[in-house]
Amino acid sequence: MSVPVTATLDARPSAPKGLLAQLASIVGGYHVLSDPDLTAGHEVDWTGRFTGPTPVVVRPRNPHEVAAVLRACAQYRVPVIPQGGNTGLVGGGVPRQGEAVLSTTRLTDLEPVDRLSGQVTVGAGATLAAVQRHVREAGYDIAVDLAARDSATIGGMVATNAGGLRVLRWGPMRSQVVGVEAVLADGRVMNRLSGLPKDSSGYDLTQLLVGSEGTLAVITRVRLRLIPLFTDRVTVLLALQDTATALRVLALVRGSVPSLDSAEITYADGVALVHKHLRLPSPFRTPTPYPVHLLLECAAQRDPADDLIEALERSPDLLDSAIATDEPSRRALWAHREGHTDAVNAAGVPLKLDVAVPLEELAAFEQEVRGLTVRHAPGARLVLFGHLAEGNYHVNILDAGDRDEELSEAVLRAVARRGGTISAEHGIGVAKARWLSLTRAAVDLDLAAVTKRAWDPEALLNPGVLFSADPA
Secondary structure, X not given: OOOOOOOOOOOOOOOXXXXXXXXXXXHOHHHEEOOHHHHHHHOEOOOOOOEOOOOOEEOOOOHHHHHHHHHHHHHOOXXXXXXOOOOOOOOOOOOOOOOEEEEOOOOOOEOOOEOXXXXXXXXXXXXXXXHHHHHHOOOEEOOOOOOOOOOOEHHHHHHOOOOOOOHHHHOOHHHOEEEEEEEOOOOOEEEEOOOOOOXXXXXXXXXXXXXXXXXXXXXXXXXXXXXXXXXXXXXXXXXXXXXXXXXXXXXXXXXXXXXXXXXXXXXXXXXXXXXXXXXXXXOOOOOOOOOEEEEEEEXXXXXXXXXXXXXXXXXXXXXXXXXXXXXXXXXXXXXXXXXXXXXXXXXXXOEEEEEEOOHHHHHHHHHHHHHHHHXXXXXXXXXXXXXXXXXXXXXEEEOOHHHHHHHHHHHHHHHHHOOOEOOOOOOOOOOOHHHHHHOOOHHHHHHHHHHXXXXXXXXXXXXXXXXXXXXX
8 A cells, every 4th residue: 555654663753751651650550561562563453564653552441541641642742543452454543653552452341231221331442252242141142243353342343333244134333332432632531321212412422433433532431232142043155156146145035034144255266265274175065166155144033044945945046055053063154254354364465445335236346356456466366255235345455566556546446436435344544545535525524524623623533544634
């Protein structure tokens, strides 16, 4: 990427005199990291593509400490990067020009599940997996699920409006958030954690923070809407000829099986990479490398297998299939999809572009992306996978050499021409800030800049993220 998001780690910035001592008095010296060996893990993002130095990583334990830390940094005019599990893909959670890093990894409180309202309040630094375990003990579940559940934090998921594997039934993170506690750059605390299902008193500031990528405030606690913990699941992996066929099968199942929870699409090249990386056998009766795999999962309080099988029997397009109803077999089928990210990263540092287009454009867009990759980087390897029901592709391109910017431009412009979005998950970060105008009108960008100035007039929170130029 050509976006200037890196700085040499050799030219390390130093914190203003007095700031480190002040931070230590707030959170304790053990949680103020300034040694390069200790800050290194916070200076590189999950992809390895974005990196930059920080003078200090500070780890507050509660909202009061977060407020005090932000007041101290504001006093010294030190910009702050809020950082959760550091699983982002667009450079939005790592330092770039010597900013301080505020890690939320100690904000992990899990409050009791409110069974009456079907809600729970959790710390922003709690991982998705930890919250899942917590609410499942009370007979509930979280609607959003991700392959990175063991490291992705709730605060980061809210900040990027994460989608994941169940959006077709439950919606993205925005649909699950009923309350937020957040700290502004000047240390003021906004508390909207009541979880009231009906509140028509003016602007919904809670929802404004969803997808804000740490540019407006530091999220410290989140109140989530919960869903039932389903007792029965069935997973099928279908072998198909092409994307258009996968869309026809999806429409058939979606229209007749209300328990449909997930619809994930993968392709032969990506599946081969996963099989090699994880040493997985073919899930089908024969090891034929089928062009397209479609994974469908249904969840209900009674066995949904018969409903799903009945719907699929009406489809003439299936080349092969595998079905699983017990947990080990289901996880084995899911490995063919969830193993994609690790397999791609093991093969190199990929260019990652998370995009979505209208479903009627999806099959043509898939072919266009393949053609663009060959045209702009003939030696590159394209791995596509994603959430079929949302038209959401994870575009991964390996071995593009110095063609990353050229490819990004071409793919994102193709998305815009087809009426899509340049970010369906993971946010804009710094990686896509220069292209945001492709899918956002000038009035949208003007209003976003005014909002940023109102919440963070000194532009101290996550500078460079979302905006290609400083809105202040």
